[in-house]
Amino acid sequence: MTRxxxxxxxxxxxxxxxxxxxxxxxxxxxxxxxxxxxxEQTAKELGVHGVVCDATHPGQVAALSAQLGEALDVLVNAAGGLPDSAPADAPPLEALLAQWHSNLAQNLLGAVLTTASVQDKLTPGSSVLSIGSIGAERRGGSYGASKAALAAWNASLSCELGPRGITSNVISAGYIAGTNFFRGQMTDERHHALVQETHNKRPGTLDDITETAYFLASPGARHITGQTIHVNGGAFTTR
Structure with missing residues (x-):
């Protein structure tokens, strides 16, 4: 059956x-x-459906949910990243507040709103996946704090959805090459330093994340829920 x-x-x-x-x-x-x-362009290239939606806007999220069918098998909250900087002439405290509000909106609240809007469409065997970051563990500033909050929210979401046979996990990505996360600011020196932090001495790849997501949404992962899965080559380890 098509998922x-x-x-x-x-x-x-x-x-x-x-x-x-x-x-x-x-x-x-x-x-x-x-x-x-x-x-439109991406949907055409991938052969998928495209919907314009800013996950931080409740009205747009509600409209997105209305466009889906009655059932949803997998939700991946991948929207997020580093927000735009506050105007250069903004007072320091206002700029700081804007930065924190933007990070929380993009990296936490968008996932919360989207999940809430489609929660009733999830059926037994469904999966919710949210993309976290190694920045939640160290040197992450407001971005890292928002990703740490994402993991904390995921734990409560898993407890809520678990009795319905729905899993919910965070994939905490380390340094992944081939994305525009650093907005062209990645230097050779920074790249080398991030690779040296790993145990396997290589940057992460998009395939590392996609295959983890695919597994977590598979029948083989039905007893994995409420977890933050660290995919970073050992740059951050847990016991």
């Missing part, structure tokens, strides 16, 4: 790669993005 998959932030980076992985498995995939042109 229905929703990937927010599916026009670039990890979100796009995850959408492509599920589409390759013949799933019916819906992707979202904030800009109509990139949504």
């Amino acid at each position: 229905i998959v929703l990937v927010t932030g599916g026009t670039s980076g990890i979100g796009r790669a995850v959408a492509a992985r599920f589409a390759a498995d013949q799933a019916e995939v819906f992707i979202t993005g904030r800009h109509a042109d990139t949504v």
Whole structure:
């Protein structure tokens, strides 16, 4: 039976790669993005459905949910990233507040709103996946704090959805090459330093994340829920 998959932030980076992985498995995939042109282009390239939606806007999220069918098998909250900087002439405290509000909105509240809007469509055997970050564990600032909050929210979500046979997990990504996360600011020195932090001495790849997502949404992962799965080559380890 064809699975229905929703990937927010599916026009670039990890979100796009995850959408492509599920589409390759013949799933019916819906992707979202904030800009109509990139949504349309990406949907055409991947052979999926595209919906313009800013996950931080309740009205747009409600409209997105209305466009889906009655059932949803996999939700991937991949929308997020580093927000735009506050205006240079903003007072320091106002700029700081804006930065924190933007990070929390993009990296936490968008996932919360989207999940709430489609929660009733999830059926036994469904999976909710949210993309976290190694920044939640160290040197992450407001971005890391928002990703740490994402993991904390996931634990409560898993407790809520678990009795219905629905799993919920966070994939905490380390340094992943081949994305525009650093917005062109990645230097050779920074790349080398991040690779040296890993145990296997290589950067992460989009495939590392997509295959983890695919597994967590598979029958083999039905007893894995409420977890933060660290995919970082050992740059951050747990006991």
